[in-house]
Amino acid sequence: MNVLVVEDERRTAELLTEFIEAKATYLVVQVLDSVExxxxxxxxxxxxxxxxxxxIQLADGQSFVVFEQVEVTIPVIFCTAYDEFVMKALKNNGIDYILKPFKEQDIYQSLAKVQNLQQALGKNHPNIPQVAQQILAQAPYPADQPTLQRSFLVRYRDKMVPVEVTKIAFFHLDNDTVHVYGFDGEKQAIFKRLDxxxxxxxxxxxxxxxxxxxxxxxxxKDIEPYFNRKMVVNLHFAIxxxxxxxxxKVTPFLEWLERPR
Structure with a gap:
């Protein structure tokens, strides 16, 4: 079976491809990273x-925009770090909904779900997404809610040191490595993907x-306009x-800043 992967995090796309192609009958024919x-x-x-x-969250916007521009007829397995898009996914050919960081078993269970539906209804049956929506709608899904992390382990010299989340100013991906920047100006590597x-x-x-x-x-600290309708965020220290x-992301970012905690 031919599979299309749409994922803008390179490492996540590679891992997903590896999991999918571990099944002999599946082939990832293309990997894309944007809505366009x-x-x-x-x-x-x-x-x-x-x-x-x-x-769901791609570099140039939410992938739901795809369904506004193309009549998608194939089953879709959504992958995201958020659990807030379940209902929207169900309305857009969603066969399954996988929360990141995903595990190998999550992928295989989703593929099995698609295969079972195709065998039951016929591979090209037009109601496969609708049947899947009915099945998913009957269950409290996703069942596992992510637990908010209070600290992260970072590498400091030859040790691993816990850093409280409230002391982290920002996370930054640079040359395939994510670094944690503290309000004290300290920078340490963290061996996790941004997702x-x-x-x-x-x-x-x-x-x-x-x-x-x-x-x-x-x-x-403040925000200023940037070219092509983007914005620059100025922090309280040099970055x-x-x-x-x-x-x-400009509009949701501004709304987020105004939203009370």
Whole structure:
């Protein structure tokens, strides 16, 4: 079966591909990382795809935009660090909904669910997504709620040191390594992906402004316009790169800043 993977975190896409292709009957034919690329690809090649694994938060916006521009007829397995999009996923060909960080077994269970539905109804039966929606709607899903993390282990010289979340100003991905920056100016490496971090931090306190950076609301000094309708977040101290809010995240970011904790 041909699988399309849409995921903007390279390591996550590689891991997902590895899990899928461990099953002999599945082949990942394409990996995409944006809404725009997915729309263009589906318009040309959807008939050659059997299943799509779709990340909800992509670099250029939420992947639900895809369904506004293309009539998607294939089953979709949504992957996300958030549990708040379940109902919206169900309305967009959602066969299953996997919370990040996912495990190998999560992927296989989703593939089995699609295969069982296809065997029961016929591979090209037009009601596969609708049947799946009815099944998912009857269960309290997702059952496992992520536990908010109060501290992270970081590498400091030759030791692992716990750092309280409230002391972290921002997380930054640089050269495939995520670093933690404290309000005291200290920088340490943390051996987790941004997706993993995003899944277990308080979203009232932290916001992922782009693919490389998650910022603490307390660290924000002010905001100024940037080209192409983006914005730059100025923090209370110097940082290695400009903290640029991607265009499609500007509105939710501003709303988040105004939202009371």
């Amino acid at each position: 690329a997915t729309v263009n690809y589906l318009k040309k090649h959807q008939t050659q795809i059997d299943i799509m694994f779709l990340d 993993e971090i995003e899944a277990v931090i308080d979203r009232q306190l932290f916001f992922r402004i782009n693919r490389q950076m998650i910022v603490n609301r307390v660290a924000v 290695p790169d400009k903290a640029i809010v991607s265009r499609l």
